[in-house]
Amino acid sequence: MATDTDCCTLSELMVVAAAREIADREVVFVGMRLPLLGFLLAKRTHAPDAVGIYELGIVRDSPAPEPILTMGDLPNLFKAKWLSDTSDVMGLLQNGTIDVSFIGGAQVDRFGNLNTSYIMSSEKLATRLPGSGGACDLAGLSKRHIIIMAHEKHRFVTKVDYITSPGYGNGAGWREKAGLPRGGPSAVITSLGIMRFDPVSKEMVLVSIHPDVTARNILDNTGWQLKISDMLEKTPVPTEYELKVLRELDPEGYWTGS
């Protein structure tokens, strides 16, 4: 199983990988937990002019002045650019203004469909999870979305028990047929590596493995025969500066501690 590396914790590595998915000046729909930190880190490093949209009705173009644990923490409202209704910011999502969003998941399948609602065991409900929140909206309506989750065999399944947040369904053409106007997952950042999606078949492909992880580890922790890219890379470790900023954003290590 993956462990923290010499330089940083696994969560830190994942947050830094998430931050690098954000380009400067993009409009980002920010989720909770690691994605929240990823956005804040990107703002403080390579994407200073990215704009953050939060589903509870917040638009910010600067990081919160103090560490926050939820998007509703008062420092996240402090000097916001816009405080508004959920339907206003969700409207920005629906009308195609959002470049990228981030979602966590409990269960994912080979086409990037996510389940955060119901885990079944031989046809019966085994675990009730919290549900969609805004995840279904983000997965359906952003120009692209990024999935961040732990990489374990019971989470990486051939077919999810319930599609809370649509990925590419059963492959190419599925989203269009379902009526979704755009988008789809562009990356899956896990505790073991980074996966992207084949542009033609829309199937998940392993493209990068984290330090101290082997492709074998990843295959063993994936519930289907995961395809591996011909140009498999090593996930770059965080720079000193990235780590310094990240530790300012999460000083207690609430999200990124080991």
Add this chain to the structure above:
Amino acid sequence: MAPASKLITLSEALNRYVPDGAEIVMGTSLETLIPFAAGHEIMRQRKRNLTLIGPISDILFDQIVGAGCVGKIRAAWVGNVITGSSYNFRRAVEGGDLKMEDHSNLTVAMALKAGAMGVPFMPALTGLGSDLFKTNTSLKKITCPFTGKTLTAVSAINPDVAIIHAQRSDEYGNAHFWGNLGVTSDACLASRYIIITAEEIVSPDVIESDPNRVITPGFRVSAVVHAPWGAHPSPVPGYYNRDHNAFIEYRSNSKTPQKFEKWMRDWVDNVKTSDDYIRLLGNERVVKLKLINHLLSEPVDYGY
């Protein structure tokens, strides 16, 4: 003639407007301004078979479920925002005691928008391709009469009661509400009754000095309750910060039904008034949660 004051106690307000079986929308601004004091009064009154409506609820819905008050939830997410799953909710759904109607935040917003606008449904692009349709009969796929494309029709929700925690209100229900707004405005307009709980009760002059900040017109409000610290442990812009530890402690305090019973005895049943609650919180905690960095807005001129 001056209108009649709507200022009553929390217990009276819930006795009068929340019968068993009522549909209640709460937690409408998501992580902020969650009406915990009102939720706890619902628990003390041992209401039964309620339907709870909201986008996410943080731990409030879990607590009311734990008290046995809830038959159904219509929401996008039920859990503990900073720790994940919540236990009473899990136990109730997994045990078959609680019906769940699965929404997304956008479908909750659209359902209340439809309710507020007096139309039977709102069209949306969200939900398509998801399994929400399987566990939510208030979502249907339709064909757009103009483009021929597939849309999601989100059926209107018109709750019996909206319970809103606001920063300040006059005794007639004109309340100033600021910060992120969530689905609060539509939730009020869609509901038959509105109960406002407020940190402070102020004169109408204060409210009328800034009508843009009024969340819903007072003539639609049924009851106003003075409830200082009434949203703790959630944050109230202008008043206090989020009490993260309370959410972390609640996770372990709700892990088993026995632990939850004890938590409910200490924090709900043995608390009768806001003063009791503030005393239980303790001075140190109260001081620590208060704002340190104030930021007053510039006044605007509404004159003529």
